[in-house]
Amino acid sequence: MTARNNKTKTITVTIDGKRCEAQFGQTILDIARANSIYIPTMCYLTKVEPIASCRMCVVAVEGVEGMILSCQEKATDGAVITTTNDEIHEQRENIMKLYDVNHPLECGVCDKSGECDLQNKTMEFGINQQDFTARDQHRPVQDWGFISYDPALCIMCEKCVHVCNEIVGDNVLAISVGGYNSTIINTKQGQECSNCGECMSVCPVGALVSTDFKYSANAWELEKIPASCSHCSAACQMSYEVKPESIANHDTKIYRVTNNYEFSSLCGAGRFGYDFGNRGVEKDIEKFEETLNAFRKSETISFSANITNEEALIFQKFRERSGVKLICSEARAYQKFMNALATTTGHSLYSGDLKKLSHSKGIIVLGSRVNDDAPMVKYHITMASKRKRAKITYMHPIEDPSISNIITQFMKYEVGSEEGVVALLAKTLLDGRELPVKISKYLSDLDVGNLSAESNIGEEELEQLAKGLLKKSDFTLVVGADLYEHPKAENIARLLGVIETHSDFELIVVPPATNALGVSLICELDDEALGYTIGYNTKGDYILSSMGGGDMDMPALNQQEGSFTSIDKRLVPTHVALPYGGYVLNDIMNSLGLKKKYTISYTKQLPIAKGYSQIEFDSLPDYFDIDGSEHRGYLLENEKVPKRVELADISDLPTYDGVVIYRCDTGSQFSPFTNMTEQLNREASLRGSSQFATVAKLDDGDRVIFEIDGTEYQRVFKIDTSMKGTVAINPTYDMGLSSTSVSYYRFSKSKLEKMDS
Amino acid sequence: MSLEQFKNRSVGTQTYKMVDYEPTPDTGMGRFQRVVSRTFRGELFVGLYVTMREMINALFGGGMHTTKYPFEKLPISPRYRAIHDMLRLLESGHYRCIGCGLCEKICISDCIKMDTRYDENQRKEVTEYTINFGRCIFCGYCAEVCPELAIVHGQRYETASEQRASFSIFDDMLTPKDALGQQQEFDGFGAVSPNADDNIKKTPLAY
Structure with missing residues (x-):
């Protein structure tokens, strides 16, 4: 592990007579675009490596014979570049004529x-x-399912193939080469494609289009509403396109x-799961009074983390005013985890972000089925893999074949042994480092043999990991939702904090729900509900629901303006795409004594102590710069917090034998909101390997019933041939209100009972 | 014709013919005599004869010039911009509209709306098409922009109805299927120029 050594040299080039300052290593096209000089391109896509299939971007460089492809040629200091002359123009014209042949x-x-x-x-x-x-x-x-492909319209720019391989990492699209007969082919039609629609979004012509749309x-009839995706914590930039x-x-x-496909990406949930609005709601004054009464007598407010920062702040203010308890099971475990992490790092937030992740050369993913939990994290890992040849270590009890093409090392650990795994990781990554005495003593006291045996992480595997990271720089450790609800979550967090502080690793603690990070920063959450409970998109005695079917209707996240706190520790704004006719939370709170004109009046009041800034909602920027830098909302300040390193000794690791079920929403599903949408809606099934079927004595297609943490699930069991091992995957996205109230360690032992069909 | 003679505003040099005015009688008898002489002059019967001749000619000689509106209507110029017609293809009888939305886009009073969908034959089907005639200013841009000559201005200039909707539904504007033979090709703005054939360039076919 060498220290960072990125010496950036400034160079000066002249493009069309304009002097442009640039960094060494930038391509001519990049420099031209950053300086608002136009060079026509057909195949260039900023977010992938230059494709160089169109040859439209040719430029002339003084002293260099022939034409230069500006998209892939790095500029040299002092170069004098002309973007167009008669010869170049004629060539470009001919290229366009060829593109138009038989179109x-x-x-x-x-x-x-x-x-x-x-x-x-x-x-x-x-x-x-x-x-x-x-x-x-x-x-x-x-x-192709979500997407249709019309080869007659295709101009073979290859953008789709490049995003599929370089960003999404599905490697589904390929080129069938054959001169004029060349086409794009879908190599794994329907099976392993994650249906993200990235290929469709970058298609410059109408060859790849949404089947539904x-x-x-x-295009020109649709009004673009700038928004942030509300399905997961990546809160990606996107626009809802609306029309009567x-x-x-x-x-x-x-x-x-x-979306702004030049610089950002979306997963399938964001792209196809948009129609989750709570439609046809009208103001009902009687119901409103009833709701006010419910709030007056409430002792607890329970809510899902799929809310805006402003709503979270409204709840917090209500708590301060009336002393109700706030329950957000999705965010509470995360909040505790983050607090424990802060005690060893001394900072309120983790250090990594997605951009750094995509530039990392060594990545460890721990405790998250990352392809399903956080597709955007997976995309950025893919970028690191394809561009930086990053060593990627995936540590999880279940092997995930859908990411096997990007990971370089899979380390399978036993269910429940995460604490031991993190301790072993800390020992490996901090080996040979100068550490405070307390920590180095703690690490040397670890019973490596025992931990290694119980967690099933071999010492050779760790050695291989350490070897892979040698002589590299830029590392990121991604940890996910498996850890937050682990019985020993706090010690795990503290150990991770030690790793973050004393190694070269940046840490990303993936928030488990859209605004789990925001809620954990804004609200003081309680552990136990007490008395009369109001449930906001979750279970309760009086239910406010934006899914419909509750006691009182609430607007869905595409019917509200507000902001989310994303995985990048960035506050991002979202706007109203669908009109909403009913009452919103702010109306209720205005009647209960919190006086604010709009929900977004709270944006400015978000707690500064937690890193938020005092910026009005209406002055939040929401765009990408011409050079791709993100100006969406603002980045949270990483506040200093008191540091107190106290690591608990690791006793025996728990064991999970028999039938183990893993809670995970797979296939573009995150919550009941994604499942409500027309294109994504599908029946949930319990999926396991044939090995699991043998252990659980089940056959493909059996109906089973089981209970986890007080919730009863009835599921059809399906054998998934791509899976291995003895852990089955159970999604919760179809459980409506109760799916947002689950809070237990994601792996659980359970008894499966067959149902008579 | 030059403008010279219009610019000559000197009325003094014109030659005037004075009407032969009789002196106005100032006695009662004089006035009575004038009435009688004017009444029983032969010109009266000349007038009556002319009227009678025209009446007989109109009634029996086929010289009637009155158009029995609304039973009869005068032909109007193809450039007249009245209520729109949606035309059909003469060969297949299918409506010409391809749902490209250009009329919707160009409409300056924003009164055209269309709904389209992907149909079973992999074509763009126009499921509904409407023009809000309360807003339409009959500018003719829609007909001019239409690449298929599908929407044109027709000849229906009577825009009075019990319901405005009577004009604005796709089916009402479409040429009735059984009247395909009577469908008139549009000659107004946006129509194919008379020398269109001369301007067509053939795509080279080297193979």
Whole structure:
């Protein structure tokens, strides 16, 4: 592990007579764009490595013979560059003529019309006749589920293949090379594709389009509502695109979700799970009075972490005023974990973020089925893997075949042994470091043999890990939701804090729900509910629900303005995409004595002590710069907190034998909100390997009933041939209100009972 | 014709013909005599004869010039911009509209709306199309922009109805299927130019 050695040298280049300052290593195109100099491109996509398939970006460099591909050529100091001359223009014109050969003249119906790169460039270069010719061929439209592919419209820019491999990491799309017959092929149709729609979003023409959206609206009719995705803690940048539902029905409908695909990405839940609004709600004054009374007599407010920072602050203010208890089971464990972490790091927040993760050369993922828990984390790990050739160690009790192509080392540990694993990790990563006496004594006192035996992490594996990280720099340790509800979570957190402080590793503690980080910072949460409970999107005696079906309706997260605190420790704004006719939380609280005109009036009041800034909601920025730097909301300050290193001795690690079930929402599902949407809705099933089936004495298709932590589940058991081991996966996204109140260690022993069918 | 003669505003040089005014009688008898002489002059019967001749000619000689509106209507210029027609393809009878949305986009009073969907034949189907005639200013942009000559201005200029909706539904604007033979090709703004064939360039086919 060498220290960071990124010497950045400033260079000066002249582009079209303009002097541009740049960093050494930047490409000509990057520099030109950063300085607002236009170079036309067809295949260039900022977020992936240069594709260099279109050759539109050629420039002339003084003293260099021939033309230079500006997208992949790094600028040298003092270079004099011309972006266009007669020769270059003619070449670009010819490229456009070739792109247009036999391109179907169906702009009138094409979904991409109006935002099509080919259309724009064809106009720009004034191509109005076809000089070249090729025999056309029949190329039927292919249905890939969420996405349809029309090879006739495809211009083979290869952007889709590159995002699929370089960012998503599914390696599903490939190029079938054959000159004019080349097409994009879906190598694993339907099976292992995560249906993220990234390929569709970057397609410059109408070749890859959403099957659901196809032909339903023209791009220019849709109004873009800037928002942040409300499904997981990545809170990705996106826009809801809305339009009245039909001529007969003027209600606003979300037609699709788009994003700034040049710089950011979305997963399938964000892209296809958008229609979760609570529709058709009207103001009912009687119900409102009833709700006020419920609040007046309430002793506890229980809520899910899928709320905005402002709502969380409203609850906190109400707590300060009336002394109710606040319960947020999703965020409470995380809050405790973060507090324990802060005692050994001395900072209120963790150090890593997604951007740093994608630039890391050594990554360890621990305690999270990362592909399902946090797809955005997985995307950034994929980027690190593909671009930085990062060593990626995945530590989990269940092997995940969907990420096997990016990880370099899988370390399987026993269920329940996370504390031991973290201790072993600390010992390995801090080996040879100068440590405070207390910590080095603690580490040398560890009974490595015993821990290694009980956790099933071999010493050779750890050696291999340490060896892989040698002579590398930039490391990130990602830890996930398995740890927060572990019985020994606090000691785990403290150990992780030691690793973060004394090694080169940056730490990312993935928040387990959309705004778990925000709630944990803003609210003082309690452990036990007491008396009459109001449930906000969770169970309670009086239920406020944005899923419909509660005692009182509330707006869903695409019907509210507010902000989230994302995994990047960034406050990001979101806006109203769908109108909402009923009462909002702020109306209720205004009647109960907290006086604020709007919910967003609270944005400025978020606690400064926790790192928030006093910025009005309306002055929060929400855009990406021309060079890709993110200006969404603001970054939280990492506040200093008192440091007190106290590590508990590790006694015997718990063992989990027999039937073990892992709580995990798989396949673009995060919560009941994703499952409510038309495209993502599907039946949940208990999935296990054939080995699990043998242990649990089950067959494929059996109906089983089991109870975990007081909740009864009825599930169809399905054998998943890609899975291994004796742990089954049980999703909770279909459990409605009760799925947001689960709080227990994600692995649990359970008794499965077969149901008679 | 030059403008010279219009610019000549000197009225003094014109030649005027004076009307032969009789002196106005100032006695009662004089006035009575004038009435009688004016009444029984032969010109009266000339007038009556002309009227009678025209009446007989109109009634029996086929010289009637009155248009029996609303039973009869005068032809209007193809450039007249009245209530829109949606045309059909003559060969298949399918409506011409491809749902491209250009009319919706170009409409300056924002009165055109359409709903489209992906149909079973992998085509874009126009499920509903409407023009709000309360807002339409009959500017003709929609007809001009339409790449398929699907929406054109028709000849229906009577825009009085019990319901505005009577005009604005897709089916009402579409040429009835059984009247396909009577469908008139549009000649107004946006129509194909008379020398369109001369301007077409063929795509080279080298193979």
